[in-house]
Amino acid sequence: MEGAFEYKRIVDEATCIINDIPVFSFGLFEEQYFNKAATWDNVFSAMWHHIQDLKKEERFGYASSFESTLRAIKEFQTGKTYSFNHRKDKVDQREKEYLSGKPLRFVDITATWLKNFERRLKDNHKSTTTIGIYTRNIRVLFNLALKQHKVKAKYPFNDYTPKSASRRKIALSAHQISLIANYQTEHPMQQFYRDIFMFSFLGNGMNLSDIARLRYSNIKEGELCFVRQKTKEKDVEETLHVPITKTLQAIIDRHGKRAVGFDAYVFPILRNEWDEARKYMEIKQLTKQVNKYIRQIALAVGIKDKISSYSARHSWATIAKNSGASTEYIKESLGHSTVNVTERYLKSFEKSNRKEHAEKMENMVLKKGMI
Numbered sequence: 001m002e003g004a005f006e007y008k009r010i011v012d013e014a015t016c017i018i019n020d021i022p023v024f025s026f027g028l029f030e031e032q033y034f035n036k037a038a039t040w041d042n043v044f045s046a047m048w049h050h051i052q053d054l055k056k057e058e059r060f061g062y063a064s065s066f067e068s069t070l071r072a073i074k075e076f077q078t079g080k081t082y083s084f085n086h087r088k089d090k091v092d093q094r095e096k097e098y099l100s101g102k103p104l105r106f107v108d109i110t111a112t113w114l115k116n117f118e119r120r121l122k123d124n125h126k127s128t129t130t131i132g133i134y135t136r137n138i139r140v141l142f143n144l145a146l147k148q149h150k151v152k153a154k155y156p157f158n159d160y161t162p163k164s165a166s167r168r169k170i171a172l173s174a175h176q177i178s179l180i181a182n183y184q185t186e187h188p189m190q191q192f193y194r195d196i197f198m199f200s201f202l203g204n205g206m207n208l209s210d211i212a213r214l215r216y217s218n219i220k221e222g223e224l225c226f227v228r229q230k231t232k233e234k235d236v237e238e239t240l241h242v243p244i245t246k247t248l249q250a251i252i253d254r255h256g257k258r259a260v261g262f263d264a265y266v267f268p269i270l271r272n273e274w275d276e277a278r279k280y281m282e283i284k285q286l287t288k289q290v291n292k293y294i295r296q297i298a299l300a301v302g303i304k305d306k307i308s309s310y311s312a313r314h315s316w317a318t319i320a321k322n323s324g325a326s327t328e329y330i331k332e333s334l335g336h337s338t339v340n341v342t343e344r345y346l347k348s349f350e351k352s353n354r355k356e357h358a359e360k361m362e363n364m365v366l367k368k369g370m371i
Contacts (some may be wrong), residue, residue, distance in 0.1 A: 007041045012203065022285075040149040043105040047141055048095060060280035064246070069137040070098055073177035076120050077104055106142065106151050114138070119277055121167070128163050131161070135162035171318040172303070177201060179301040180294070192294035195251045197312050203242045204312030204333040208290065212269040212283050216256075219244070219266075228335045240335050 025339065040046045047070045048303060054063035063157075071082050079201060087248040087285050114135060121131045172180075179197055185191060200206050209229045220228045223241040244252075256266050265272075268281050269286055290309040313334070320330050331342035 005077060040145055040151050041105055042099075043106060043109065043141070043200065044099050044104055046106075046145055046149075047073075048098055050141060050144065055277065060274045064142075065133060066137050067094075069134045072121065072126075072134055073104070073117070073130075073138075074098055074190050075122075076117050077102075106153035109138065109142065109156055110154070111156045114156055114160045132163040147197060169314045170305045170307050170324065172305075172307065173315075174313055174319050176303055177299075177315055179247040179303070180297055183297050183301055185297070189289070190293045190297060192289045194297055195255060196290055197294045197309065199251050200309065200312035201247060201316050202245060202248050204240070205311065205316040206242065208287055208309050209283050210284060212265075212279075214266040215263050216266060217263045224248075231335060231337075238335065240333070291326070317346060 008013070016040060020138065030180075041048070047066060050071070051063045051066045054060075054066065074080075074082055078101060088190055105366070118131055118135065121134065139157050140156065142153075142155065146155065180194065183190075183194065185194070196208070196211060198352075199211055200208065204209070205227065206224075207230065210226060212228065213229060215222065218224055224244060225239055227239055245288065252266060255268070257264055257268055270282055287309050294307060294309070294311075298305070317330055320329075320333070327339055327342055330346070331339050333340060334345070336342045336345065
């Protein structure tokens with residue numbers, strides 16, 4: 001029975017390839033058939049192939065997410081642990097490990113398989129957010145396999161829905177931001193990464209990727225004028241304008257690479273000679289360092305929440321909203337595509353704001369001895 005199914009699968013796949021070839025030739029058929037069989041009938045090789053395509057498109061964050069998914073699937077199938085240092089381990093070494101051993105075919109991924117995979121991730125203490133990312137990545141790959149590469153398999157996501165969980169967004173109050181800004185330290189690393197955090201906040205929630213890529217040529221008539229890295233591939237590029245306040249200028253003066261050329265990077269983070277893959281890794285490292293030192297400072301000034309570099313963006317948005325700024329202004333400053341996106345973004349903070357106001361009211365009442 002299994003042999004008959006395999007025979008039908010091979011015949012169907014060959015038929016699809018023949019139908020897609022404009023002018024049939026045995027050479028072209030053989031090339032496409034064996035390339036397809038080698039790459040897209042095996043989940044491991046299909047995902048690795050997709051990761052390389054993403055890297056060619058310079059979508060390194062997305063590629064990294066898919067490689068984490070690939071590693072998790074490989075560990076689930078083999079029971080082994082795979083740990084790679086992307087700075088030291090070569091690509092061909094990782095490819096050899098991922099593609100070795102028994103293949104996993106798309107027909108093997110069923111709703112039951114996905115549920116078991118999810119259960120294993122939970123047992124390994126993966127968060128709901130991470131589990132959702134991994135299973136959604138599998139869904140993306142499955143759709144590519146079925147629609148673009150004509151792989152024959154039953155679609156399992158009709159019976160399984162990937163988990164979704166919004167990451168908790170920590171937004172600081174103006175007072176808490178002030179405590180961070182005025183924290184006195186002689187530690188040069190704390191000073192630098194605190195200043196980068198404050199540059200993000202005062203720069204209308206500018207992302208670290210955009211800060212790292214700022215050049216002196218982006219400074220025009222007292223403003224930072226730039227296109228968000230996140231939206232550069234879109235059909236219409238929107239230039240953001242951030243007024244350079246005294247504090248922003250002071251940070252540029254303190255850390256900027258002066259007298260090195262009009263088109264030089266402002267901050268000593270990236271180098272012109274690096275390719276995009278290296279720049280991506282350096283920005284990833286920058287994020288880790290900002291998170292490390294800003295959490296040290298936060299604890300020192302009495303902020304117990306586990307804040308991160310993104311807290312600067314979240315804090316700017318909520319403080320701007322609470323100070324009376326219009327949603328349209330916040331949308332333009334953050335570089336969102338539509339007001340609806342901004343409204344959803346701001347809505348994510350409402351629960352924490354409600355809790356904060358409720359606790360303030362409770363404290364006021366209790367302090368006055370009314371209960």
